[in-house]
Amino acid sequence: MTHPGEITRRQLIRRIGLAALVVGPGAGLLSGCATGGGEEPAAPVTSATGSADPRNPFGVDARKPLKVTIFSGGYGDAYAKEIHEALYKKEFPGAAVEHNATQQISTQLRPLFVSGDVPDVVNNSGPQALDLVALAEQGHLADLTALFDAPSIDDPAKKIRDVVTPAVLDNAKIDGKDLVLNYTVSHRALWYNAKLFAAKGWTVPRTWAEFTALGDKAKAEGILLFAYPGQKGPYYQLWNVLYTAAKIGGNQAVIDIDNLVDGAWKTEPVKQAVTAWVDIQAKYGDKAYFGLDHTQTQVKHLQDKLLFYPVGSWIENEMAKDKPDGFEYAIAPIPDVTAADKMPYGAIQVGVGENFFVAARGKNPQGGLEYLRIMLSKDGARGFTEKTQNLTVVNGAAEGLDLPPGLRSAAKAQDAAGQNIITDARFEGWYKELFDYGTEQINVVMAGRITPDEFCSRMQAKADTIKKDGSVPKQTRGE
Missing domain, CATH: 3.40.190.10 (Periplasmic binding protein-like II)
Structure with missing residues (x-):
């Protein structure tokens, strides 16, 4: 199926x-x-x-x-x-x-x-x-x-x-x-301004080393490598972390989270994904974005104040009235995080x-x-x-x-991905309490107030509580 x-x-x-x-x-x-x-x-x-x-x-x-x-x-x-x-x-x-x-x-x-x-x-x-x-x-x-x-x-x-x-x-x-x-x-992935990249002669990074190298170049020009909205949109980054975990460990990483499998939040792919993005925030982010909502962050994206924004393909229509002529939305897959990622470069969430x-x-x-x-x-x-x-x-x-x-751009990326499609996380619809908790905790860990290990432990504890709660209807998905 x-x-x-x-x-x-x-x-x-x-x-x-x-x-x-x-x-x-x-x-x-x-x-x-x-x-x-x-x-x-x-x-x-x-x-x-x-x-x-x-x-x-x-x-x-x-x-x-x-x-x-x-x-x-x-x-x-x-x-x-x-x-x-x-x-x-x-x-x-x-x-x-x-x-x-x-x-x-x-x-x-x-x-x-x-x-x-x-x-x-x-x-x-x-x-x-x-x-x-x-x-x-x-x-x-x-x-x-x-x-x-x-x-x-x-x-x-x-x-x-x-x-x-x-x-x-x-x-x-x-x-x-x-x-x-x-x-x-x-299509949920990293969105960027293709016209800016063309003007700068930059290429979309395929590896994490290329990603951080581009972050250094952008930082020298006063541009953030990455940002997400800390208000009314932190779930964009929760999605991004989960899809990165699937990129590293395969879709089973997300499927196990959906199915409330014991220890699913504490697996190595999830920890590696959280750690990778926390490091990006610390080195190339701006804590001021934790106080911005999605519209404010998206306007800054249109102003070329940040390169990559984690969102879905609805963004182009949502910001159509604000988009300047010098901005052209394009989609970038998540770069290879490790040399042993189970899903190859180009895997994309659809x-x-x-x-x-x-x-x-x-x-x-x-x-x-x-x-x-x-x-x-x-x-x-x-x-x-x-x-x-x-x-x-x-x-x-x-x-x-x-x-x-x-x-x-999204259609071409999907075509290039072929069978390498990153699964969507269904627990956001199945277990509201868990998803809402995740959208709170992603801000906490991205801001550096807890470690990636602590984030994973907190999420696992919340998942365990929901799993043991007989009043919460349980859902399952196949592998």
């Missing part, structure tokens, strides 16, 4: 259409959710047989209102209003669509889950995203099996599950049930993200499923890409689009 971080080149380049883009071309983070207990889950939509009409497989009431809540972060919300909701209204002109955009997903929606007045569709993303495992445990997430088994809008002879990259199906499951739709394909769900207790779950089906049409997916300059999980939907340099 292919795991979400182990997507093959055929699945995510050929099938999504990136090969054409090269020739010519975010998980969400989960925050607290105080949902109401004691209430029995509403009856789920269990099949796509609500209507004999393949154009309306869920039997949507054409006059029933639909409520949609969108996280208005790096992707904005224009794609929802102008593409997906417009397509829904075209199909059901008598249905009113209530649009709500917010960056405060948890703050806004937690009271609604208690009162029962929930949106039908939720784009659950950002630092205040809801805890999906908690929502699933309390029966708030509609089963998406009906969606995946429904006919594709573009070709009714094919099911939805046949027109999306397989990682969508792998990542949809919580406790073995299809409950979440991850909609975007993202995953699916930006999760959506349908509320099981919403007033129009059938409409919610249809809304997701529309999102997974080529018109819906292509429109999203045009609006956000980011790719979706719909196979072939991006073919022929004129996409920006950063995304073309």
Whole structure:
């Protein structure tokens, strides 16, 4: 079975259409959710047989209102209003669509889950995203099996599950049930200004020695080698450390962390990864960035005050309005940390993200499923890409689009990586407490207030506590 971080080149380049883009071309983070207990889950939509009409497989009431809540972060919300909701209204002109955009997903929606007045569709993303495992445990997430088994809008002879990259199906499951739709394909690595590198005659470092040598050159010119946001974005560096551990020790390093394997945080690859980045911060970083949020740090990146920034491929669209003409986003794989790294240079993280769900207790779950089906049409997916300059999980939907340099760079990097794809860490969605603790502790260790060994010990102790806590639902992934 292919795991979400182990997507093959055929699945995510050929099938999504990136090969054409090269020739010519975010998980969400989960925050607290105080949902109401004691209430029995509403009856789920269990099949796509609500209507004999393949154009309306869920039997949507054409006059029933639909409520949609969108996280208005790096992707904005224009794609929802102008593409997906417009397509829904075209199909059901008598249905009113209530649009709500917010960056405060948890703050806004937690009271609604208690009162029962929930949106039908939720784009659950950002630092205040809801805890999906908690929502699933309390029966708030509609089963998406009906969606995946429904006919594709573009070709009714094919099911939805046949027109999306397989990682969508792998990542949809919580406790073995299809409950979440991850909609975007993202690349998380080190991002830099290709125009600056060209002007300076610098090359992207392939080894750690080359990385630090470049740090010395940049430092002499008053430029930081590397920085990350200490506020509202330290998880970027937590991701970076985990992917570096996978680069050193193989994907098993991250898989074991996800599975709460004893001692997973104290393995040599994890310790080496933390140590390597702590050293970079000490020699080439600036502690002032611990007080900056992601937007402030990204602006400094655009001003060429730092070379490499650890983030995902949504960055290009997020900063489009601020990007000067002299800046061109490009992606760099993590350099070889040791001479014995299990994954070769060029290995890169590719995953699916930006999760959506349908509320099981919403007033129009059938409409919610249809809304997701529309999102997974080529018109819906292509429109999203045009609006956000980011790719979706719909196979072939991006073919022929004129996409920006950063995304073309990511596609080339993915093509070069071939089978060497770094897995995504799923514990961020499975064990909110552990992930939140990690985002706190990464700042502590990067600032030099604890040692890498102490960081690993603290993370292992927290993982052990969660593993022993019978009230926390446990998830597992294959190897």
